[in-house]
Structure formats: C-alpha cells, structure tokens
Amino acid sequence: MTTKHTIPSDEDLTAFIDGELTAEEAARIEAIVNEDKSVAERLEFLARANLPFEQAFAPLLAEAPRQKLETMLAAIPAQQSAKSNSSPAFATRRRFLGALAASLVAGIAIDRAVIGIGRSFAPKDENSEWRAVVAEYISLFTPETLAGPTPPKDVQTAQLARLDEKLGLSLSPEAISLPGVDFKRAQLLQYDGKPLAQITYLDPESGPMALCIVMSSKGRKAPDLESRKGMNVVYWSSETHAFMLIGHAAVDRMTAIADGVRVSV
Template sequence: MNAPSDEQLVAYLDDELDREQRSQLDSLIADDPLLSLRVQWLSRSNLPFKAAYDELAQQAPLDRLQARLDAAPSPQKPGFSRRWFIGAAAAGVALAGVAADRLFLAWQTQQSHNWRERVGDYMALYVPQTLEHLPTDEASQLAQLRTVDARLGVNLSPAKLKLPGAQFKRAQLLEYDGVPIAQMTWLDATHGPLALCVTRTNSGSQPLAHERRHGMNVVYWTEREHAWMLIGHHPASELEDMAKMFKTRLNV
C-alpha cells in the first residue's frame, strides 16, 4: 500500500474504510512513527473543520459538483460525509486547500526543526570523556548498527562510517515524542565529539543546509524517507565536506 493521503487518514479516523483497508492502515501506522504522528495531528486538531466546510458547502455550487462526482467512474457514490466536503472544497474552493496545505507544511517544518533542536540539546552535554571509555571493537559496532538498520531502514557499516582523524565510538537509538532517532558518534582528536543522526521523514528530498546550535555547527538534509544531520565543533566547511562524503557512501 502506498503512503496514505490525508483524505484516506480522515476516512480512517471517521471509520469509513472497509475491514481490509483499515487493517492495512493499522499495520502502516504501527510500523511508521511519522505516519502515526500525522494521524494524531489530524485526530487531535481543534480547528473548526466541520463548521468551515459547512460554510464552504453553502457557498459552493453543490448541484454541479455532485453531478461531476456522480459521473466519475467510481464503484461508490460519495455522500455528504466529511470526505465529500474535503473533495468539494478541493474542487470548488482553492483558497481553503491552500490554507490547509500551508498549515500542514508549517507543522512538518516545526517537527523537522524540533528533532534537530533535541539532538543539539543532547550533544551540548557531550565532552570527550563521554566517549573515551566506550568499546570500539567491530563486533560491538556491527551489533549496534544492525539495531539501527532494523528500526530505521538504513544501510550502515563500520567501513562506511570511517572518518580521518576521528574514531567511531558508538551507534545508538534515541527517541523523541515516540519517533526513533539514530545517533552515530565519533571522537575527533582536534574538535571533540561529533555525531551523525538520522530519523524518518515524509517531507521529501532537500539539499544540504547549515545552522548553529549550542555553539556547534550543523549540516542537515533529507533524502527520500530519511532526515539527516551532522553536528559538531568542526568548521562548517569541514562538516559540509563530511556530509557530502556520507551522502555518497550511504547513497543518501
């Protein structure tokens, strides 16, 4: 089943799907934390959707819209459910669709910002002594990376994570608001702790970008269903070179 649309999720929340469709969505939501967040956002929003669509329906040319929907090659004829109002609003009142899209995009942007903020807060606590004592044998690292791969669907190995002048120390799983975040850490002889972090996203691909958090430089990007960030006390130009290298090695 492809990634569900907001209309499908609304139908899921309204209990308007058949048993098979609902079972498929149940499985997807259980396996995808970000999809679960979308469902929570749609179900918990306190915006007056029903009143808004009632008003839009009064203004919209309902007879013409219903005639078009009746003529569509569909095995089911939509009634006046919440899904119908979403379709009518999208077809007849573009402004409402634009406003909803902007609201959801703003929410996605905030979520993307929040996970990097939490990683920055966590990394601000690191000192070289945090990592010095950790075991660095390849068997331990492979076991840690397998755990990350199983949870986030990334293809990592010690060879892909080698950095000049820095020793790979640990891969671990963290969690923020129920969303898993993997953190790979190194101890650099000159600049101290360095971390590459990854989580799932549905925001699509975005190019490398820079920011600063807690006196550290950050390079971040997204590729397909994963969001990545590299954070440390290295100069921004060095971090960008590392990020480009990881994008090539990890095919991201």
C-alpha cells in the same frame, strides 16, 4: 572517598533507569552515581523524561498576554503549539525529549517576535525541532564522555544492526566511518514516538561529533547549514530519512565530512 571506576555509557545509564541491568551491575552504577557528580547529573538528564506536553507550558500560557503574542507571532512562520513544566519529575527519558523540543520551539518563536529581527525568515523547516533536541543533548557531551578505545568492527556492526532494524537502513562500519574521527558508539534513541539513530564520534581536534538519523516523509532536501548550541550542523534529507551531522569542527570541515557521509549512507 572516591574510587577509580569506568564511567558508564548513556546506554548503561538508560538500562539502569529502565531496570534492565542485573542486580550487580545496578549496584555498581548506583555506587558510581553516589561518588561522581558528573555521572549523577547525566543520569538525571537521561531520566527526567516523563514530562507530558499537555501540562508542561500550562502555567506560562495561563499568564501569557495571548492576544498580543498571537498578533506578534502572526508575522512569522507558524510554530508547533507547545507547553512546558518548570520543575520536571524524575521519570523516564522518552517524554522528556518531547517536552524539551516543545520548550525550544516556544523559545525560538517568542525570541523572534519580541526581538523583532529585521529580516525575512525562510519557510518553516519541518525537521528543525528534532535537530534542536539533538543539539541540546549533544551539547552536554565532553571528550571525557566518549573516552575509551574505539569498539572493534564486530561490535560496531552489531550496534549498527539495531539501527538498521528500526529505521530501515543498511549501515556498515565502512559507510559511517568519518575521516580523521574516531567512532565511539551507535545507539537507538526516540523522538516524538519515532526511532532516532545516534552515531557518536570523538574528533581529536574539536571533540564530540554525531551523525543522527530519523525517518521522514518530507522528501529530498539538499544539504544546508545552521548553528545550534555553539556547534555547526549540516543537515539534509533523502526520500525516506532526515540526517544531521553535528559537531564543534569548522564549517568547511563539517561540510566536507557531511559530503562524504551523503555518498555512503
């Protein structure tokens, strides 16, 4: 038998994984996990993380036709070496992001070589890996994931202050407000040992949307567009940070929203 309950946020589930909740709160979330399959799956996703890179792709690389692959990959932009694990252990969330990035990069490289796409490739984008990880994560979001009222301004300000502290930003609710899109939460994640700011929204027309930011020393880059996991991504860089806006909205709308964000953040 199930009971009505408030679906825990990712921050609640992360705190549960890390043992940061009170006994009462932990018991409440454990009960919800036992009753709600979708919450249990999200908890497992967030928790399956302590996967070491060095062990991850070891079985696959041991069986791979190394010489053939090296010849095939020599014709395309070099990708970061990566390894994967077919059955990750239940652990913390942080290293899972790294392993996920590695598997995505390896998959992209092999797909390009084997399929033999008959076109030239753009120069390697040093920031593409973190966008792949974010897209994989955001693709799990549904409108129900972000259901609930928009937090009041003081709560938004407090959440953004945590991001400012870690990423050297100066964000305000007004600066990250998106036209016609509801703010839901701002949370601090981690990618490749660096803080990653994720500001999530719910667009009444197209569903989940997110503005994500990491520190970057690759220099200024004009806005560009790509598609990942069935979503449109507008990405750009300043002298100190890399940004991406990702969502299911049409390209024209995503581009227009991103143009507004670039002016304010």
